[in-house]
Amino acid sequence: MQFPVEDIDADELARREALFGPLADTVRELIDVTIRSEADEDTILEAAQRIRDVTKRLNDRRCEGGFGVRFTEHGHMMTWGNAVSGLRNAIAPPLVVEQAADGGMCSDFTLGAAYEGPPGLVHGGVCALVLDQVCGMAASTAKPNLTGTLSLRYRRPTPLGPVRARARIDRIEGVKTFVVGELYDADGNVTVSAEGVFILPAWARGR
Amino acid sequence: MQFPVEDIDADELARREALFGPLADTVRELIDVTIRSEADEDTILEAAQRIRDVTKRLNDRRCEGGFGVRFTEHGHMMTWGNAVSGLRNAIAPPLVVEQAADGGMCSDFTLGAAYEGPPGLVHGGVCALVLDQVCGMAASTAKPNLTGTLSLRYRRPTPLGPVRARARIDRIEGVKTFVVGELYDADGNVTVSAEGVFILPAWARGR
DSSP states (O other): OOOOEEOOOHHHHHHHHHHHHHHHHHHHHHHHHHBBBBOOHHHHHHHHHHHHHHHHHHSSSSOOOOOOOOOEOOEEEOTTTTTTTTTTTTTTTOOOEOTTTTTTEEEEEOOOGGGBTTBBBBOHHHHHHHHHHHHHHHTTTTSSSSSEEEEEOOOOOBSSSEEEEEEEEEEEEEEEEEEEEEEEOTSOOOOEEEEEEOOOGGGGGGG | OOOOOOOOOOOHHHHHHHHHHHHHHHHHHHHHHHBOOOOOOHHHHHHHHHHHHHHHHHHEEEEEEEEOOOOEOOOEEOOTTTTTTTTTTTTTTTOOEEOOTSEEEEEEEOOOOOSSSSTBBBOOHHHHHHHHHHHHHHHHHSSSEEEEEEHHHHHHHHEEEEEEEEEEEEEEETTTTEEEEEETHHHHHHHHEEEEEEEEEGGGGTT
């Protein structure tokens, strides 16, 4: 597994965040309206053509494969392609995950039309997606950990709208970190609870 | 839970599929290049402005809330906003899920840069996302079912690229349908296995 180091300082990092973050935000809004638009046929066809033109311009220079996980020389980790928290990934809400007072991880975010499963409700798989990320981050504060098992219990539907995810370490046994987490709706009800076992990968042991 | 019926025939359904499907496909390509582009600052800024313009045009007329689940008068179900299989949802790869010879469900699809977690690998939560969908569809061939529990075991990393998901009913006990499923990499190895319990919702019982 490769973690390239980019030769950029804090100013250049901030410049790139300010450039690529808003680009991804505009794409997030486009995703939403691509689902919800009731525009006429000509408008839709013209929109598709314009998007193809923009994509072509952006494609002139691009990296091979995914964005990966990159570091700056000062050790800042850039997970900008991450499907849940990536600054440049319009699929990601994106989650901003912060350390909570109890030492666990917490994130408040909003899930709109693009995250729907049953009518008006967050897709059950999207609940799993965000809980995997937040549980994984709770497990990985000191060392990287990959998901070993993840068990989800759906207690009630999660309405589209504001959502909170929380996770914290339950215990550590050797290379296994046991994590528990929950998803909450806007009224503070637990909608989904999660138990995960995260594994310290072989390449990170002995570090 | 509401399931609107749209007054459209097969021709109009086909027209809308042919209009909105390609629009979402162009947005999928834009998502990919938004992550991977190494274009210069002016190109990025101009791209963001053009996308905002397109979004504004598409936004002139739009539905309230999510797309939901709609039916045509002839009973065709439109889950076009679905986060995994939605024709109009650019977050969705989208999965086309088909009945397999064993009576279960099967889907072949490709996951690119937008679905990345660790470098070069599918995000563990994305594995859960697609397995929830395919397991849920295996559970719901006759009646609708919502996820009750979902347990995932990550057996090996899933590289970005072609992926297969399969799921089938293990047994049915009252309102609970027990489903098993797997994710496979391009070489046919099982990368993630899943066990799910899907629940027939109260509003669908007695139908």
